[in-house]
Amino acid sequence: MVLTVPFADSNMPENKPTPPKPVDQLTPAAARLEHEALAREIAQHDRRYYEDDAPSVSDAEYDALRLRYEALEAQFPELKSTESLTRKVGSKPSEKFSKIRHRAPMLSLANAFADEEVEEFVERIRRFLQIKADAPVIFTAEPKIDGLSLSLRYEHGRLVSAATRGDGSVGEDVTANARTVGDIPQKLTGKDFPEILEVRGEVYLSHADFAAINERQAAAGKQLFANPRNAAAGSLRQLDPAITASRPLHFFAYGWGEISEMPADTQSGMIDAFRRFGFIINPLTRRCSTVAELLEHYRTIETNRANLGYDIDGVVYKVDDLNLQSRLGFVSRSPRWALAHKFPAQQATTILDAIEINVGRTGSLNPLARLRPITVGGVVVSNATLHNEDYIRGIGGNGEKIRNGVDIRVGDTVIIQRAGDVIPKVLDVVLEKRPADAKPYLFPSNCPACGSHAVREQNPRTGKEDSVRRCTGGLICPAQARERLKHFVSRNAFDIEGLGEQRIEELYADGTIRRPQDIFTLEARNAGKLQRLENREGWGATSVKNLFAAIEARRNIALNRFVYALGIPHVGDTSAKLLARHFGTFEAIQEAAKAAADPESDAHAELTSIGGIGSVVADAIVEFFKEQHNEEMLDALLAQVHVEPVEATVSDSPVAGKTVVFTGALEQMTREEAKAMAERLGAKVAGSVSKKTDIVVAGPGAGSKLNKAKEFDVQVMDEDGWFVLVGRN
DNA sequence: TACCCTCGAGTTCA
DNA sequence: CTCGAGGGTA
The missing domain is CATH 2.40.50.140 (Nucleic acid-binding proteins)
Incomplete structure (x- = not known):
């Protein structure tokens, strides 16, 4: 469908921004409407400020909104109680926390609810490590505290920084507040601590302290915290450390990040060392060697749950032997060697x-x-x-x-x-x-x-x-069009600040933006004499200016983002990156996809040859580029934006991009581990030797594959050679 | 064919 | 976070 894009209300006379009516001239109904709209807008700005760390308006504008909001409430007190957002609109944010990048990511744990899942977990570990049925594997089991994870960095025994988990790779710097927590040592005790030590654990509030804080909140007429975890989070994220200090936060240590020298070679040994360094360890931490023991400890903790005095939401099991932990490695974002057994x-x-x-x-x-x-x-x-x-x-x-x-x-x-x-x-x-x-x-x-x-x-x-x-x-379908636009501007796509879901809804509804390319002509069209964005309700001159700036900033866009933004079915973030990396330019992708429509061409095979792209995804790509209207959309869009080719990603690993085959008996690692390791280093692991193979790692008893390797003149090495090449781990 | 893992697309509330 | 399904391999 071809849509013309008229600017909204094109027959309205041009009008200047009208100053808002004095509050005492408003009817109660009008006041109510405006109050609601303001609450929504302020809440939105607060959210952008706090969560996305990206203020959408200037401080002055924000202040003006708040002033108006408060004036309305002063004039019409009944508004205070009617609108549920009222209490959520908090005090004006003044400063924010800076970010800290974790040297080692803070991961999440796989979850289990049923006993059988715990059995499977242990089974999986045995299988992966090829441990015989009668050989024990030791685990630690400890309560899973329902608080917030914190990473504490010590250099030469002194606390230098404290960071929240954040998204796992970047957290917030809460060092000043962490220093007020009694359980967190400023200086490590003892002599044998490593030069660099990142201790990780959980900050929490006891039930008693939580109740006391809420009593104080109530007395001060402030909003109550819903639960101890929220209260702990609120306390730790105070801008004024003095307030944090007045909240009796506690800390249990249970893990670590970067560390210059390992004080122990087991999980339990590490925890013991932490205790020596001055940390508090959860007293319900046990070592268990069978599933039955794990489950028994789980029940013990569950039975005592109500008497602990703090919230827990399950029990965490970890493989005790750190050597085994590192052999087990990770699946996506969680370690294979740990499991959170959650309470119902x-x-x-x-x-x-x-x-x-x-x-x-x-x-x-x-x-x-x-x-x-x-x-x-x-x-x-x-x-x-x-x-x-x-x-x-x-x-x-x-x-x-x-x-x-x-x-x-x-x-x-x-x-x-x-x-x-x-x-x-x-x-x-x-x-x-x-x-x-x-x-x-x-x-x-x-x-x-x-x-x-x-x-x-x-x-x-x-x-x-x-x-x-x-x-x-x-x-x-208007709903699909709208959702496609939302996708187009979303975080991993064009990520246009100031153009969120709400605004897309609004601009779609009145016809201002109907197709992706309309976004990039917005400013030019707005410059006309028709009703301008900045005169609309909910839009200020600054927010419009910022929006245009944000759009301009995205006229150059990375190839993978661009591909992702198109919203091709089955092509998400990852596949878009794969395509970008394989083809390098958008033209190359487009060409291959169009060529693949011809069954004579081998372009379809080229698509599926990319690891991770199979026939279904390839078909979806081909279909997308076959559509006439998509072609028109792309032509219009490419006239507006510049898609940046991706630079060849050079990994510094010596085997990055190489194809490796493991054959024969491996003695220091299992086949699965070897594969996981090679892939971690950017290599591709194949099952058979061909002329595409770069390296064959052959153990004792290697047969035909070794011969083939010699035939194709492929580099052959043994396990030791492999480790010399890539280093341990 | 049966798995295991990863990915995409959907979701809530603050 | 969860579900269903795609991709790849034993």
Whole structure:
């Protein structure tokens, strides 16, 4: 569909920004509207300021908003209690924390809930390490404190910095506040501490101290903390360390980051060393050598949970032997050698008022449960995802029944759980409470946004029906167009500051932005005489100026971001990077994709030859570039932006980019470890020797592969040679 | 074919 | 964070 893009209200006379009416001339209704709008806007700015660390308005503008907001409340006191955002609009942020990059990332742990999962965890470790059934593997087991992780850096025994976990690689510098925590030593004790030592652990508040703090909050008329963890987080993130000092935070040490010299070769030994250095170790830390012992300790902790005096949410198991830990390594972002055995998550019961359908960027019809608001684990929940049609009907991913096949109906009383203590989910239905007139939910067969037919496609390979029903409206579906635009400006794509979801909604609705390329003509069109952005409600001159600047800044964009922004199905962040790295320029990608449409060409094979790109992804790419309207969009867009080719990423590893084959018996590591290690260093591991192979690592008993290696004149080395080449680890 | 892992796309609340 | 599915390998 070809859309003309008129500027909004083009027949309105040009008008100057009108100064807001004095508050005493407002009707209560108008005041209420403005109050609500202001609360939303201020909350948004606060969020950008605090969470994204990117103020969206100047301080002066922010102050003006707040002044107006307070003036309204002064004139119309009834507003204070009516709008729930009122109390959330906190004090004006003055300063912020600087960032600290962790030298070693702070990882998360794999979770388990059932005993069987603990067995599997131990089994997996034995298999990976090829440890015989009768040989014991020792684990440590300790309570998982429900607080905030903190990384403390000591140099020559002195605390030099403290950082929160953040996203795992970059945290916030809370050193001044950490110094006020009694359990955190300023100076390490003893003599044998390493020169550089990063100790990691958990900051928490006891139940008693939490209650006392909340009493004080109440007395001061301030908002109460929902739970000890929030209170601890709030206390640690105080800008004034004196306030942190007045909150009795505690700290348990349980791990480490960078360390110049290892004081021990086991997890438990390390923890003991930390104790010698002056840290507090959780007294319920034990060594266990069987699954039964682990589970027994879990039950002990669970039984004592209420008497501990602080919140815990499970038990952490770690392989004790550090040698084994390093052999086990990591899976994506969590170590293979540790597991968090969580206590059953908190649940609550409420009523399902309605089921709404949202339309995603790919046309997926996503059912959302609107719930009678209820508190689960200290947070009020009013929405929850229902995943898909089958989930509502009581059918799981592989066709088996879930919830004993009970479907979910509007009016049902449902059990809500915050999965992983964060995202709420409809766990079950209380059948006894189902109203007599409740009817099975009829999943729409048409898109609620555009009315097009919505279908569940068949997977061409397996013949199975897709679990997701999708709108077939494509270009004509406004919801899809809107979501594609949101994707286009999202964080890993164009990341245009000042153009978030809300603004996209607004600008899409009035026709200002309908296609990605419209973003880059926005300023030119705005310069015309029509109603300008800066005169609109909710937009100030500065925010518009900043927005234009942000858009200008993105006229140059990295290839991988650009590819990702296009929103090709199955092409996310990672695949976009793979494509960028393989082809180098956007033209090369485009050419290959177009060529692949011709079955004679081997371009399709080139796509699938990229590790991580298979036939499904390749097909999606080819389809995307085949579409006429996508071509038009790209032409228009490329006239506006410059896509930067990627520079060849040169890793400093000696085997980066090489293809390695391991053959024969390996003595110092298992095959799986060897593979994981090589890949970590940027090498590709193949199963057989070909002329593409660069290195063959041959152990004793290597046969045909070794001969082949000689035939192809491939570099051959033994395990020791490998370690000489790449170093240990 | 059966797995194991990674990825994409969806999600909540503050 | 979770689900389902794609990709790759035993």
